[in-house]
Amino acid sequence: xxxxxxxxxxxxxxxxxxxxxxxxxxxxxxxxxxxxxxxxxxxxxxxxxxxxxxxxxxxxxxxxxxxxxxxxxxxxxxxxxxxxxxxxxxxxxxxxxxxxxxxxxxxxxxxxxxxxxxxxxxxxxxxxxxxxxxxxxxxxxxxxxxxxxxxxxxxxxxxxxxxxxxxxxxxxxxxxxxxxxxxxxxxxxxxxxxxxxxxxxxxxxxxxxxxxxxxxxxxxxxxxxxxxxxxxxxxxxxxxxxxxxxxxxxxxxxxxxxxxxxxxxxxxxxxxxxxxxxxxxxxxxxxxxxxxxxxxxxxxxxxxxxxxxxxxxxxxxxxxxxxxx
Amino acid sequence: xxxxxxxxxxxxxxxxxxxxxxxxxxxxxxxxxxxxxxxxxxxxxxxxxxxxxxxxxxxxxxxxxxxxxxxxxxxxxxxxxxxxxxxxxxxxxxxxxxxxxxxxxxxxxxxxxxxxxxxxxxxxxxxxxxxxxxxxxxxxxxxxxxxxxxxxxxxxxxxxxxxxxxxxxxxxxxxxxxxxxxxxxxxxxxxxxxxxxxxxxxxxxxxxxxxxxxxxxxxxxxxxxxxxxxxxxxxxxxxxxxxxxxxxxxxxxxxxxxxxxxxxxxxxxxxxxxxxxxxxxxxxxxxxxxxxxxxxxxxxxxxxxxxxxxxxxxxxxxxxxxxxxxxxxxxxxxxxxxxxxxxxxxxxxxxxxxxxxxxxxxxxxxxxxxxxxxxxxxxxxxxxxxxxxxxxxxxxxxxxxxxxxxxxxxxxxxxxxxxxxxxxxxxxxxxxxxxxxxxxxxxxxxxxxxxxxxxxxxxxxxxx
Numbered sequence: 001x002x003x004x005x006x007x008x009x010x011x012x013x014x015x016x017x018x019x020x021x022x023x024x025x026x027x028x029x030x031x032x033x034x035x036x037x038x039x040x041x042x043x044x045x046x047x048x049x050x051x052x053x054x055x056x057x058x059x060x061x062x063x064x065x066x067x068x069x070x071x072x073x074x075x076x077x078x079x080x081x082x083x084x085x086x087x088x089x090x091x092x093x094x095x096x097x098x099x100x101x102x103x104x105x106x107x108x109x110x111x112x113x114x115x116x117x118x119x120x121x122x123x124x125x126x127x128x129x130x131x132x133x134x135x136x137x138x139x140x141x142x143x144x145x146x147x148x149x150x151x152x153x154x155x156x157x158x159x160x161x162x163x164x165x166x167x168x169x170x171x172x173x174x175x176x177x178x179x180x181x182x183x184x185x186x187x188x189x190x191x192x193x194x195x196x197x198x199x200x201x202x203x204x205x206x207x208x209x210x211x212x213x214x215x216x217x218x219x220x221x222x223x224x225x226x227x228x229x230x231x232x233x234x235x236x237x238x239x240x241x242x243x244x245x246x247x248x249x250x251x252x253x254x255x256x257x258x259x260x261x262x263x264x265x266x267x268x269x270x271x272x273x274x275x276x277x278x279x280x281x282x283x284x285x286x287x288x289x290x291x292x293x294x295x296x297x298x299x300x301x302x303x304x305x306x307x308x309x310x311x312x313x314x315x316x317x318x319x320x321x322x323x324x325x
Numbered sequence: 326x327x328x329x330x331x332x333x334x335x336x337x338x339x340x341x342x343x344x345x346x347x348x349x350x351x352x353x354x355x356x357x358x359x360x361x362x363x364x365x366x367x368x369x370x371x372x373x374x375x376x377x378x379x380x381x382x383x384x385x386x387x388x389x390x391x392x393x394x395x396x397x398x399x400x401x402x403x404x405x406x407x408x409x410x411x412x413x414x415x416x417x418x419x420x421x422x423x424x425x426x427x428x429x430x431x432x433x434x435x436x437x438x439x440x441x442x443x444x445x446x447x448x449x450x451x452x453x454x455x456x457x458x459x460x461x462x463x464x465x466x467x468x469x470x471x472x473x474x475x476x477x478x479x480x481x482x483x484x485x486x487x488x489x490x491x492x493x494x495x496x497x498x499x500x501x502x503x504x505x506x507x508x509x510x511x512x513x514x515x516x517x518x519x520x521x522x523x524x525x526x527x528x529x530x531x532x533x534x535x536x537x538x539x540x541x542x543x544x545x546x547x548x549x550x551x552x553x554x555x556x557x558x559x560x561x562x563x564x565x566x567x568x569x570x571x572x573x574x575x576x577x578x579x580x581x582x583x584x585x586x587x588x589x590x591x592x593x594x595x596x597x598x599x600x601x602x603x604x605x606x607x608x609x610x611x612x613x614x615x616x617x618x619x620x621x622x623x624x625x626x627x628x629x630x631x632x633x634x635x636x637x638x639x640x641x642x643x644x645x646x647x648x649x650x651x652x653x654x655x656x657x658x659x660x661x662x663x664x665x666x667x668x669x670x671x672x673x674x675x676x677x678x679x680x681x682x683x684x685x686x687x688x689x690x691x692x693x694x695x696x697x698x699x700x701x702x703x704x705x706x707x708x709x710x711x712x713x714x715x716x717x718x719x720x721x722x723x724x725x726x727x728x729x730x731x732x733x734x735x736x737x738x739x740x741x742x743x744x745x746x747x748x749x750x751x752x753x754x755x756x757x758x759x760x761x762x763x764x765x766x767x768x769x770x771x772x773x774x775x776x777x778x779x780x781x782x783x784x785x786x787x788x789x
Contacts, residue, residue: 014601015605016608018601018605019608022605022606026617026621027617030621030625031621031624031625031628035625035628038628039623039624039627039628152767152771153767156711156766156767157759157766158715158718158719158734158762158766160719160722160735161738161759164738164745164755167745168745172745260610263610266612266723267722267723270723281613281616285616285620285723285724286723288620293616296613297609297610297613297617300610300613301609304607304609304610305608
């Protein structure tokens with residue numbers, strides 16, 4: 001087991017290196033730092049001095065890969081590739097193009113993101129599971145058919161409309177919750193109600209449909225028929241046999257996304273004005289702050305790989321047939 | 326003078342590909358069978374009709390040209406306007422040109438906002454002014470409007486019924502020639518999927534003709550902030566949605582298929598490299614990768630502004646790159662599926678037999694492996710479509726989607742979102758985008774389910 005984990009973490013290294021090279025190519029090879037400086041400072045009438053200064057302040061004035069002017073290891077370390085890309089491996093994100101410390105911002109903004117993402121995940125899981133079980137209980141009837149049609153319809157609505165509709169209906173018409181904003185500490189709960197409801201609603205379509213197919217796949221297996229044949233009641237078969245076994249793919253599917261919860265949701269956070277990592281990323285995109293986008297890309301890949309490792313581990317925990325070597 | 330945008334050409338290439346495959350499949354029984362079962366299902370037939378309607382609008386909007394200007398004086402040869410129009414624009418000319426001053430509600434005859442109006446006797450009052458085009462033919466809107474709308478709608482319905490009846494009669498006559506009148510009638514209406522498709526077609530025609538009868542005289546979905554007709558924007562957005570939904574998968578398809586099959590068939594080093602490639606791409610959260618790539622594209626385009634002859638061309642190139650970027654983030658799933666399937670196939674007896682007989686790897690991949698994984702490719706193309714249409718709206722909303730000057734549902738939502746705070750609220754832009762997008766995505770989802778059930782050999786026969 002520990003050998004497996006070690007191997008997985010070693011395998012993560014080349015992947016992260018690949019991600020780094022990709023973002024590096026995107027940010028520094030497609031466009032030179034000069035292009036970025038010109039974009040930031042305004043297109044026309046930029047003096048070369050201003051560009052030089054912009055680059056020097058942000059450390060973009062060094063050579064890309066090889067610094068001939070430095071000596072010793074400095075030839076490789078005093079380059080953009082080392083300072084801007086390889087340093088990310090130490091989780092040293094440096095400072096944003098606007099001059100703020102990215103690592104500090106991320107640590108601060110992680111909590112509001114989690115405050116939304118975790119309730120959405122848990123409540124959503126509960127709602128989707130119950131709805132899917134309900135449909136499976138009535139499988140083959142008009143209730144099932146109507147439920148599936150409803151799910152496909154829910155699935156076909158853009159998440160933008162869920163947010164706009166939720167804000168308008170619950171926030172503006174019924175005045176049940178504040179439309180947007182955030183507060184520190186425990187006072188934040190009333191700002192969280194609306195985003196969580198909207199997040200759960202927008203996930204019902206795809207989530208319930210997926211879980212329903214898991215349940216139906218399980219229900220078609222031989223052991224379920226055996227259970228019924230020996231005279232177990234339909235409810236017992238559903239809750240003890242089908243639910244238990246169908247939980248394996250459901251749980252592992254949830255575990256994959258667990259680390260990514262930290263990143264928050266771009267849309268939800270920006271619509272509801274929540275100062276999480278999602279809105280942080282969105283602001284960076286809109287302000288064209290490349291350092292932040294680069295840091296978030298790296299962080300996202302790390303969390304994704306972590307999610308994959310956790311999934312493998314969770315298989316071992318919930319499914320006794322699986323052994324990792 | 327015709328103009329060819331990159332996405333136009335690709336769209337028509339895709340159409341040709343689809344038609345070519347269709348004709349080829351029609352001659353091969355094993356390829357025809359699953360598609361026949363798609364058409365045998367009521368949902369499949371209905372969604373195909375609706376999707377074709379969207380497709381026709383999208384294709385009409387993909388034939389671009391510079392309109393000819395009226396001959397002026399003794400200039401030699403015809404002169405062309407710098408403006409680029411499509412066939413759809415030409416057809417929707419009244420919608421395109423009848424621009425109001427600012428917001429107006431659907432079917433309104435008066436502007437949304439009050440203005441100073443100078444009366445004939447010299448006094449000025451603050452009131453809602455009449456619209457320049459919406460209901461301008463009415464003397465007294467308050468009393469005449471309802472009757473006028475009803476009359477025009479009835480006329481549209483009548484037209485639609487005429488066209489539909491003609492179509493039905495044509496089909497009946499065609500069938501009656503070979504099997505008799507009574508048989509033809511039951512062929513047409515006794516068969517559930519055919520009946521459902523005909524009824525859907527009738528509904529669509531009715532909707533289309535009623536809107537066509539009303540649109541030149543009223544703004545059916547109101548006007549937006551600068552007074553442009555919202556229905557026109559919504560219809561123009563169809564092409565953007567279709568381009569994103571189809572070209573994205575088309576662009577990356579060759580790469581995904583090639584790499585997936587190669588990895589599965591050759592294993593070893595090739596497999597490791599290809600797996601590494603797609604794991605790396607997959608591990609970057611797709612929104613961030615798209616954001617990074619689009620940001621870089623913006624910088625590039627701003628620094629090479631002189632390379633584009635027109636704004637429309639620039640917007641089109643951005644659309645193409647968006648498809649490319651979306652494709653890069655979404656091909657990994659297909660590649661992995663194909664690799665797994667090829668791994669399974671290469672151990673099958675028929676592949677082993679071909680190998681033993683000395684068939685070269687290229688022939689083997691092309692003749693024995695590729696046809697057997699084709700259903701996975703088709704299923705994933707159809708399944709991805711609706712997700713991509715939805716993704717376009719979200720990406721355009723966060724400003725990393727299509728060009729802001731291009732008509733798209735995302736841009737419509739983006740500009741209409743803030744107007745919900747107005748009193749009385751401006752709801753029509755949002756509902757137009759919602760309605761058109763919802764219908765497209767809904768029927769694409771339904772169609773995808775039917776196609777998957779028909780094509781997936783594991784599901785075939787599993788359902789009644």
